[in-house]
Amino acid sequence: GRLDERQNCNLTDPTVDGSLLGPSPQPPFGTVAPLDVFGPYSEVYTHTDYARARTTPAYFRGPDGTNYVFYSGATKQCETCRQPIPPGLARLQVVLSPGAPAHLSIDAVTASALSLFSPGSPVVTSNGSSDPIVWVLDANVYRSAPLIGASVPHPVLYAVDGTTMRLLWQSSSSELNVGGKYNTVAVARGVVFVGTDRIQAFGLLTVTSTSLVSALNPSAFGKAVAFTATVTPATSGTPTGTVTFEDGTTVLGTATLSGGQAVFTSSALAVGGHSISAIYSGSATLAGSTSAAVSQTVNKAPTSTSVVSSKNPSTFGRSVTLTATVKSSTSGIPTGSATFTDGTTVLGARTLNSGKATFTTSKLPRGTHSVTAVYGGSSSYVGSASPVLTETVH
Numbered sequence: 001g002r003l004d005e006r007q008n009c010n011l012t013d014p015t016v017d018g019s020l021l022g023p024s025p026q027p028p029f030g031t032v033a034p035l036d037v038f039g040p041y042s043e044v045y046t047h048t049d050y051a052r053a054r055t056t057p058a059y060f061r062g063p064d065g066t067n068y069v070f071y072s073g074a075t076k077q078c079e080t081c082r083q084p085i086p087p088g089l090a091r092l093q094v095v096l097s098p099g100a101p102a103h104l105s106i107d108a109v110t111a112s113a114l115s116l117f118s119p120g121s122p123v124v125t126s127n128g129s130s131d132p133i134v135w136v137l138d139a140n141v142y143r144s145a146p147l148i149g150a151s152v153p154h155p156v157l158y159a160v161d162g163t164t165m166r167l168l169w170q171s172s173s174s175e176l177n178v179g180g181k182y183n184t185v186a187v188a189r190g191v192v193f194v195g196t197d198r199i200q201a202f203g204l205l206t207v208t209s210t211s212l213v214s215a216l217n218p219s220a221f222g223k224a225v226a227f228t229a230t231v232t233p234a235t236s237g238t239p240t241g242t243v244t245f246e247d248g249t250t251v252l253g254t255a256t257l258s259g260g261q262a263v264f265t266s267s268a269l270a271v272g273g274h275s276i277s278a279i280y281s282g283s284a285t286l287a288g289s290t291s292a293a294v295s296q297t298v299n300k301a302p303t304s305t306s307v308v309s310s311k312n313p314s315t316f317g318r319s320v321t322l323t324a325t326v327k328s329s330t331s332g333i334p335t336g337s338a339t340f341t342d343g344t345t346v347l348g349a350r351t352l353n354s355g356k357a358t359f360t361t362s363k364l365p366r367g368t369h370s371v372t373a374v375y376g377g378s379s380s381y382v383g384s385a386s387p388v389l390t391e392t393v394h
Contacts, residue, residue: 132162
């Protein structure tokens, strides 16, 4: 209120101090004074449309024991301005120091461009000391405006994250019926009740948590890996809906929950490290949630190589075709090249085609030859060598 009507201030004796004024000078006064939460401050009694705030703060105790109050109001551009500007909601901290009077300090304001015309008092819902949501009903019209006629704006219900002070949700432009001003919502059994000219109810989403596990970690390239996401609500019940699986920012796929779990299987992860997460989209009664990332390692897939001859024994001067076949221990067909050797002598190298490479020669001398095929590997497959093929040339 006005400086000449504030409560008794005694910064040296907390037993008689009733002001909740902080010990530091406050703008715009330059001295110890009330918090200028929704400004600008004025000593002038003004028309109702110019009022900054007419609400009662809502109390919340954080997980670390810090005491807060949430306060809604209508910030103005100037003392004689009607149009509201942000912020419309502020979080004030109750500062407690041993041997000193308690005082209020502006801790945060709404992060979004939230401006309110005639807000009601805020109401806080939470999961104990966590996940606070601040509900504010704004008449969406000036205090002096009539509430009759087809053109009267409809009130708007806002839900603000009490931790980040970001806007989570707001009702649509015509979702609420026109009613009174400075109304306050009521919450019971997970439902937010709004009284305008009739009672309306909005569901309060139950908080969920999502966890993610990999069935095989590390895995080999081409090997199918099942990722299982489990969604657990803060209260009883079995979640429904879908879960999206992502590798970093890349969407891998979506799976439907069954019994609170969703399974996504992939054999397409590239060799290397992957940060896999599961995002639950939520439902009509449950809030969405995201799992902690699982660091999935994909190694190169092992391979095996074999070599066969088109004619063994063969005749000197006649063509012989050597065929190397490279197979993966997982799914997929290896790529790259295979090198054919006769003992320590390299005969030639050929590119794999559908996992096979062929080398034809008519220059093998008479005698016995120890032929092998060596697969050089690739970015996805480990190299391997075939068993020795004894080729006889007459």
